[in-house]
Amino acid sequence: MSVSVVDIKQNTMFGYLKNRLIARLSYELKNESIQIVQPDLDKLRSPLQQFTLEQAFTEDEFTLLLLALIPHIFPNFLNDIISDFLPKGGEFPEFGGVKGKNHRGILPTGETVQYILAGNDLEKRIEVTELFNEDHIFAKKGILYLDSVPKGEPVMSGQLILEPEFVELLTTGTVLKPKMSSDFPAQRIETDLVWEDLILNKKTLQQIKEIETWLKYNHILLNDWNMKSRIKPGYRVMFHGPPGTGKTLTANLLGKYTERDVYRIDLSLVVSKYIGETEKNLSKLFDKAKSKDWILFFDEADAIFGKRTNVRDAHDKYANQEVSYLLQRIEAHPGLVILASNFKSNIDTAFTRRFQSMIEFELPTSMERLALWKNNLPRKITVEKSIDLDELAKKYEITGANIVNVIQYACLKTISENNKSILKSHLLEGIKKEYQKEGKSLQL
Template sequence: MNQTTEKNTNKTLAYLKRVIQYRLDSEYGNSTPIPPKAVTIEDSLLSTFISTHNLTETETIILLIALVPHISPNFFNTIISEYLPKGGEFPEFGGIKGKNHRGILPTGETVQFIIAGNDIEKRNALCNLFSEDHVFAKAGILYLDDVPKGEPVMSGRLIIETEFVQLLTTGTVLKPKMSSDFPAQRIETDLVWKDLILNKKTLQQIKEIETWLQYNDILLNDWNMKSRIKPGYRVMFHGPPGTGKTLTANLLGKYTQRDVYRIDLSLVVSKYIGETEKNLSKLFDKAKSKDWILFFDEADAIFGKRTNVRDAHDKYANQEVSYLLQRIEAHPGLVILASNFKSNIDTAFTRRFQSMIEFELPTSIERLALWKNNLPSKITVEKSMDLDELAKKYEITGANIVNVIQYACLKTISEDNKSILKSHILEGIKKEYQKEGKSLHL
């Protein structure tokens, strides 16, 4: 932490301390408290954040209450101990203990006390700052954790998202990592559009998605179409493995400056009733305020054709699908579902999508382009190897071709050959056929 950042942090903590002391003095002190002046910190991470989100003084205080345990673990304890020198409970202040954290973790009740004291009307008004319509929720900044059934909603822990902790303390944002709480993995590619070899019809449909990504905000906001058009864009990619579905999602993100997250449905779908909805809720809640592309690979796992309800498991499985559809339709960003076979997907689901894009097996012309694009430029191919003949003879996908080239190149390096041998390429093709249960006689 540099000197300027440290100075700004100390100034911010001093302000929050005065705010809390003012409340404590107002409720329990003997002297007449002096209201603290609003904090003014120019050219800081906090001031930039406050300006960007147009936060009021009350909202700024809430942000600081959520942030302070990540900066000064003993902050709340130190202040309260001044008013309770002999120790004891302070239920009005709220707060809970964590599993690892030894200090006080603030709750909604902590916010109510610090800002409104025992003023019932003001305390109730503060509940609105945690609604779905508030900037805290819309931007995914902070929220109140769920509480056990029957307990006050405002007793939920006040949680600021980790990325905003990083942003406000270091100026950088860490990308979320895949976990049970976030069942998605960020994917990216070094390839470019010219590496994606597809037929003209498929490329044109992909161009339509790119157009939506670039101009949807103008359509909704500048053209006032929010009330007429549903938010978000839903598309299904279907076709054999290795035909470019994942690469397309990557390239759409790369060329529109958006992160692409591939959802691991094995982490999402739970055998326990209600857990699948919970896992999906966490994902969409985090994604709704981001400009991400959500890529559900192997969507058959959850969007497969439904059977008649025979037992409770079938009933809840259908509920899970209905919930996912609901969240997808409400999501304001791009959602891509990928399947190897369109026929596996229930037609009731496919009608919900704006676009259905087929990724066909490449033609011989497209396979030739794939061979030429993916062979390394630093080494030649054996003269007897006719790429045009190779493309016509062997009907394999782009992913197969990349695997063959990798195999042949490694063989070339290990044997210290001066060129890539035809025999190694054919061996690689045979291996790809065998992986898919096909026979090939070279």
């Protein structure tokens, strides 16, 4: 019979946490010593056990992780233990802990961690604060942290928070992907297409291959070759060119073939009319991403990365501060950041100087358009014999996205009319619609 990760009654890891907490309370309140028996991790089979072994946590780190996870599984865990020692209730400030809006149990704080790990030992309590340093594994990997506190209150009185994806990982063994919200203004994007579907000129493809090389081998350069002190972390790239030329698809494919999640930032959720809110939104995003191996893709980046203005009023002043703050966060970010813009001239030169690569996505040539037509037409149905794809490619200067839209339109027409092949007239109608969308006239 397998041992459940949430079965406190058996010799589980949470049984160990209960034992350690009782031992601390017995020593501090009753001057009694209780032996703490560590769980045999080799005999347990759970996501929490596997994660603990992989990270090689110390005993104190292990206890802290358990304490951060316990409210998500046993809301009454801490209350029950405390009530056994204080049956009449009363204040117990040494233990720390806060109440939530919905959660009715005790939510542990940094002070709770100090009490369990150090009791009233002053030197040990100070050592415990190092578990929350920025260079600790908990912060580096974005596992857990202390929530901010009102000005003037002790930092360690902040609530102990385990990131949602680690709650999911430690309880179910699966990684929870963050969902787009005001706290996380980005959406994960992916594609079923392959590199062969990306039709670009050789120069652009070569520059993209350089990014792929960085994604695959940068860790060797920094760590094995000891170049951390000489090379800035992260890689900053700008994609510029007309809409529909492959910028988003390229970002997707880079993620797909280097096994990284790609997150497209929704600028409408980032930018706020309220002073200071934009920086807060961006801070949440970069704080979340710094410990992950993600690719951040800022589409239509000129909306926020645009040229800074001359300061005429308070609005201009804070708008420029937003740009400066963003520049700082991008420079410090250790991963790949891609900015996409339709026009290179719209981007502030203060940003462009800091890019490792500026990649232009040009309108496809007639040969590239021909490849796009051939790649995207469905294989399960024929096209009308009068259709000359080479003629379409030479005559109509449209992007890859336009071509996909045209083919979609023609295919739906074919299905609705129950035709046995795609008609030339439907393709031409689709092309005309694409021209009209861009304010261009076309005589068929």
